[in-house]
Amino acid sequence: MPISSLSISHIRNIQQAELTPSSRINVIYGENGSGKTSLLEAIHFLGLTRSFRTSQFKYLVTQDTPQALVFAQLAQGAHAAKPLGVERQTSGDVRIRYDANTIDLAELAGLLPLQVINTDTFDLLEGSPANRRQFIDWGAFYFDPAFIQVWRGFKRVLQQRNSLLKCGKIDPAVRQVWDREFIQYAQRITELRFAYIEQLIPDFEAILAHLFSGAEIRLNFSPGWDQKVPLDELLGAQLERDIRQGYTSAGPQRADLRVKADGISAAERLSRGQKKLVVSALKLAQGTLYHRLSGRPCVYLIDDLPSELDQQHSRLFCEYLEQTTNQCFITCVDPASLRTVWRPETDVAYFKINAGELVQTH
Ligand SMILES: Nc1ncnc2c1ncn2[C@@H]1O[C@H](COP(=O)(O)OP(=O)(O)O)[C@@H](O)[C@H]1O
Ligand SMILES: [Mg+2]
The missing domain is CATH 3.40.50.300 (P-loop containing nucleotide triphosphate hydrolases)
Structure with missing residues (x-):
């Protein structure tokens, strides 16, 4: 309004x-x-x-x-x-x-x-994946009313699992209970993120076609773990490493939205002005999609x-x-x-x- x-x-x-x-x-x-x-x-x-x-x-x-x-x-x-x-x-x-x-x-x-476009918006290309997850989650929040509960639930389970990993000694039965919940949330949050990105891409491409020329820009959502391997297997296989590190290395907490220009990382490839147009197109696409869905x-x-x-x-x-x-x-x-x-x-x-x-x- x-x-x-x-x-x-x-x-x-x-x-x-x-x-x-x-x-x-x-x-x-x-x-x-x-x-x-x-x-x-x-x-x-x-x-x-x-x-x-x-x-x-x-x-x-x-x-x-x-x-x-x-x-x-x-x-x-x-x-x-x-x-x-x-x-x-x-x-x-x-x-x-x-x-x-x-x-x-x-x-x-x-x-x-609200959508902000300022010099920090460059972080969408140049910054850590956390910036891009925040971008996706902004959209998913408005896209599906279920998202906020799933996101909160996932955050809680991740924190609990990481605390358990930091303790070092883990009872396999306890771990299995946590992992089951972790996997349920991970799958749900990933489905919602995928669904959102799928809707966003056509808007992004249409806006970019208006604003930008000179390179082919592609978005590629990576959910945070290798989708070819079931997450429970991956969590089991990486357990030793996760205990050593004290955190969970596979899951939606590692998701990213990769932006490529002519097949190469857009952050490395594009000029400053071109980057501004690409990040603006991302932000404008979010607003366009939000408007279409909510009126x-x-x-x-x-x-x-x-x-x-x-x-x-x-x-x-x-x-x-x-x-x-x-x-x-x-x-x-x-x-x-x-x-x-x-x-x-x-x-x-x-x-x-x-x-x-x-x-x-x-
Ligand atoms: N907490 C504050 N209280 C009073 N003045 C502030 C405060 N923080 C920043 N300023 C002053 O506010 C002015 C406006 O800053 P800013 O909005 O960044 O300017 P612009 O974007 O027009 O360049 C600056 O001169 C700054 O020194
Ligand atoms: Mg200023």
Whole structure:
């Protein structure tokens, strides 16, 4: 559901800001250090109670301030907008209120699905497999309501199995019980991940065809163990090694989404700008699929859209954003290059930010 009004209190250098965003494209511009990324962090805080830039709230809240509050109205189509407020204290308390009710994080995530595209998004190609698992699991969470329970169950069994391995001496009967549960969860989580990826690939390929040329990009999901060998056999065969290491070496905790360009690791093969297009296509595909399945758009936070991209690719990127129904918050230093890319009928709002103060411009 798009944000139809936003009020931010005490997020980094933004003491207080109010804005009435467009339900489609919002361009936020300003000099270095003016607060552009902080504004995106405020929206991220509204959707997830935390920043994408720091895991520590004390760095997100304005210095020497005890609490941050972001308040919004979420549009409901033909119906009246509903209020959403997220308040967090440096002492630790978090309060999420939606339409006069207190809600929890999982409910919040369902209300405001967010996608961030920034320099950290390169980690989807260059970072560890954990980044790609997180990417898949974001999608699987929205794709199938059963996923969250399976994922939690799997995490619990994995932790228990690893604790057992660390003890060294394992009663084979106890191990068998744990392994049986481990395998059940492993198969279920893998089925859900496979099902999600299968749905995602056509969207990814269609978006990539719009944004990118020059190499053939292929996605290949690897579930975390050799599928030709039954998992119980593998767990048995690797037991000695697992005990030595103190953790389980085969299973969904090792899953990965390999991205190849012309048959070679995309992280090694592609230029920085090409990588930006590929990771953006992955994120945009998630939003497209989410929208198709739920009927609702995502909110995209795109930090410094033009960086790494030439004029032509910036334009293609914007053209694609314009075709979707997502609500986008796009930051840049100089808005000149983003002024001429939109069709006249697209609702685009411009905001200038200066030392944490926001004004709407034209
Ligand atoms: N906790 C904080 N309290 C107050 N100001 C902060 C805090 N954290 C960062 N800042 C300041 O906020 C400003 C805005 O940062 P940022 O949003 O990253 O700028 P931009 O993205 O526009 O380059 C910076 O000048 C930074 O020093
Ligand atoms: Mg920034």
